[in-house]
Amino acid sequence: MNKKTVFLDANILYSWNLNHLIMFFCDTGVGLIEPYWSEHVVEEAIKNICKNSPSENPENIKARFEKMNDVYDYANVEGYEGIDDVDGVDSKDQVVAKAAIFNECDFLVTNNLKHFKDAVKLSVKPKALTADSFLTAVAKKYEDKALEAVVLAWWHRKDFATFAFSDYLDMLKRKTNGQNLPKFINKIEEVISKKGKKPQEIATGITSMSNRRY
Amino acid sequence: MSVERIVNEFKIPTKDSLAERKPKILVLKKALSKSETEFDVDQDLLKLLRFMVDQASEGKKLSVIVETDLCSITDAAKIMGVTRPTVYKMIERGDILSVDYDGKNEVVPESIIAFMKRKEIAKKEALMKLRGIEDSLLDETKNLAHQDDSEEDFEEIDF
Numbered sequence: 001m002n003k004k005t006v007f008l009d010a011n012i013l014y015s016w017n018l019n020h021l022i023m024f025f026c027d028t029g030v031g032l033i034e035p036y037w038s039e040h041v042v043e044e045a046i047k048n049i050c051k052n053s054p055s056e057n058p059e060n061i062k063a064r065f066e067k068m069n070d071v072y073d074y075a076n077v078e079g080y081e082g083i084d085d086v087d088g089v090d091s092k093d094q095v096v097a098k099a100a101i102f103n104e105c106d107f108l109v110t111n112n113l114k115h116f117k118d119a120v121k122l123s124v125k126p127k128a129l130t131a132d133s134f135l136t137a138v139a140k141k142y143e144d145k146a147l148e149a150v151v152l153a154w155w156h157r158k159d160f161a162t163f164a165f166s167d168y169l170d171m172l173k174r175k176t177n178g179q180n181l182p183k184f185i186n187k188i189e190e191v192i193s194k195k196g197k198k199p200q201e202i203a204t205g206i207t208s209m210s211n212r213r214y
Numbered sequence: 215m216s217v218e219r220i221v222n223e224f225k226i227p228t229k230d231s232l233a234e235r236k237p238k239i240l241v242l243k244k245a246l247s248k249s250e251t252e253f254d255v256d257q258d259l260l261k262l263l264r265f266m267v268d269q270a271s272e273g274k275k276l277s278v279i280v281e282t283d284l285c286s287i288t289d290a291a292k293i294m295g296v297t298r299p300t301v302y303k304m305i306e307r308g309d310i311l312s313v314d315y316d317g318k319n320e321v322v323p324e325s326i327i328a329f330m331k332r333k334e335i336a337k338k339e340a341l342m343k344l345r346g347i348e349d350s351l352l353d354e355t356k357n358l359a360h361q362d363d364s365e366e367d368f369e370e371i372d373f
Contacts, residue, residue: 028344102299
């Protein structure tokens with residue numbers, strides 16, 4: 001199993017649901033990816049969360065990102081500021097592209113793909129992808145592990161006992177959720193149907209073998 | 215026992231003394247088992263010794279390179295599933311050990327294994343640390359991030 005290194009853009013970190021799911025693809029879950037971000041993208045994510053959710057206490061939001069930095073103590077990319085500008089990348093996204101390139105990441109996951117289309121997307125490393133495409137690619141390669149990651153992400157929700165696994169899949173899939181993952185969830189549903197069991201049965205089977213829930 | 219020590223302790227037979235190659239090898243094997251510090255000579259080592267004897271008997275030069283058991287920064291990154299700059303950071307922080315070998319920075323594999331074991335043990339603790347983030351999941355009612363509609367051929371992604 002070849003773990004991939006992934007730089008997460010601010011718009012990925014912005015969504016806690018997506019963030020939470022991705023963390024279960026990392027070492028805290030099935031260990032398929034190694035996440036990276038930078039102070040800049042974290043700040044941008046915090047700024048946007050505060051702007052769009054004024055009821056949230058900014059200190060609490062910061063504290064959550066501090067926890068993530070604490071858990072993934074090598075995730076924060078530094079020292080990229082001095083490198084040359086990347087051609088074809090929007091000026092405000094230069095810092096994102098630079099950090100991902102400097103850190104030699106395999107992928108840059110962003111939902112603002114068009115800002116990188118002419119540059120990073122065409123280069124060998126990192127390849128820029130949306131969260132949906134990236135996770136779909138992971139699921140195509142590692143079907144069972146991807147399914148396990150989704151189940152673990154659902155299982156670690158506070159409301160998992162009252163929130164059916166199929167509803168969780170639906171939530172990740174639907175367009176109204178902002179960071180929707182239609183292709184990825186279709187793939188996961190395909191994996192589930194291959195097993196000939198109901199989603200909830202699959203989820204129960206996986207969680208019964210795991211001792212990871214905190 | 216290292217190959218280097220074997221070469222030092224047991225003189226490589228000369229061409230003259232190796233008129234008949236096979237019996238001489240057996241003699242060497244016996245000599246090894248009769249030494250003060252008893253050790254077994256496995257088949258691989260015996261093959262290597264035979265090769266060395268052949269080379270010497272033909273008057274060819276023989277170079278003995280000590281196996282370093284070190285790995286490059288790139289290999290260390292692949293093993294741990296992180297980027298190369300992360301490996302340098304790990305060295306800087308003292309999480310893994312490196313040595314200057316032949317002008318290159320090489321990583322001591324044992325330190326990688328130890329680091330990965332520590333990380334595995336810390337997994338549970340890491341999940342505990344992430345606790346609290348889940349509270350936010352329930353509150354996330356809207357998300358204004360832009361979804362890019364551009365088509366991608368993710369079939370071609372080499373993951």
